[in-house]
Amino acid sequence: MNPKRIAAERAVEFVKDGMIVGLGTGSTSYWAIHRIAEKVNEGLEIKAVASSRNSEDMAMQLGIPLIAFDEIDIIDITIDGADEVDRHGNLTKGGGGALLREKILAANSKQFIVIADETKRVELLGKFPLPVEIVPFAANLTINQLKRLQCDPVIRLLNGKPFMTDNGNLIVDCKFESIPDPEKLTKQINTIPGVAENGLFAQMANKIVTGYNDGRIEVKER
Numbered sequence: 464m465n466p467k468r469i470a471a472e473r474a475v476e477f478v479k480d481g482m483i484v485g486l487g488t489g490s491t492s493y494w495a496i497h498r499i500a501e502k503v504n505e506g507l508e509i510k511a512v513a514s515s516r517n518s519e520d521m522a523m524q525l526g527i528p529l530i531a532f533d534e535i536d537i538i539d540i541t542i543d544g545a546d547e548v549d550r551h552g553n554l555t556k557g558g559g560g561a562l563l564r565e566k567i568l569a570a571n572s573k574q575f576i577v578i579a580d581e582t583k584r585v586e587l588l589g590k591f592p593l594p595v596e597i598v599p600f601a602a603n604l605t606i607n608q609l610k611r612l613q614c615d616p617v618i619r620l621l622n623g624k625p626f627m628t629d630n631g632n633l634i635v636d637c638k639f640e641s642i643p644d645p646e647k648l649t650k651q652i653n654t655i656p657g658v659a660e661n662g663l664f665a666q667m668a669n670k671i672v673t674g675y676n677d678g679r680i681e682v683k684e685r
């Protein structure tokens with residue numbers, strides 16, 4: 464039993480005919496996108512929007528119909544993974560670098576369903592360094608401001624070069640001791656000029672579907 468897969472497939476049961484569906488990014492969302500594609504091939508009628516180029520490419524290859532953002536007003540349901548989920552349902556996201564688009568999708572969804580394996584459940588957020596997307600202009604100054612929030616920021620690299628997001632920005636991974644108040648920290652980070660968005664999703668998830676190694680699936684409504 465793959466805990467990511469069972470959580471993802473359980474979440475896809477909430478997708479119904481006629482819905483606009485937001486596709487997440489990452490190895491858990493991979494399973495959701497594949498299950499949605501199976502259901503589309505069986506006759507499910509949906510249209511999808513994606514939170515990253517990777518997920519969009521995957522959807523196209525699998526035959527999931529996509530719709531442009533300017534043709535929709537609202538997303539019915541978005542299914543996406545997380546790097547950490549605390550006991551209040553707050554999340555850290557952005558391990559795959561798609562946090563800005565993921566947050567736009569989540570904030571414009573009637574239902575935001577998080578899919579996670581049991582390793583993602585934590586008491587307090589903070590073990591996973593918090594991804595922050597910043598514009599490249601004067602990045603060192605923005606990073607200095609992040610340091611004033613008592614974190615240890617590191618520019619994310621890919622093959623020895625700065626990782627670039629789908630939006631042409633950088634990701635800074637910020638190690639905090641712990642994050643007891645995600646809402647407060649979100650405001651503090653997002654008021655720094657140069658920050659595009661941070662990976663804290665405080666009180667945004669409507670459902671959290673967790674897959675366990677022993678095959679159990681927990682669906683928590685919020």
Ligand SMILES: O=C(CO)[C@H](O)[C@H](O)COP(=O)(O)O
Binds near residue numbers: 488491543544560565
């Ligand atoms: O936020 C994300 C990408 O930006 C992912 O949802 C998060 O990193 C979890 O990834 P995975 O499902 O591979 O563990």
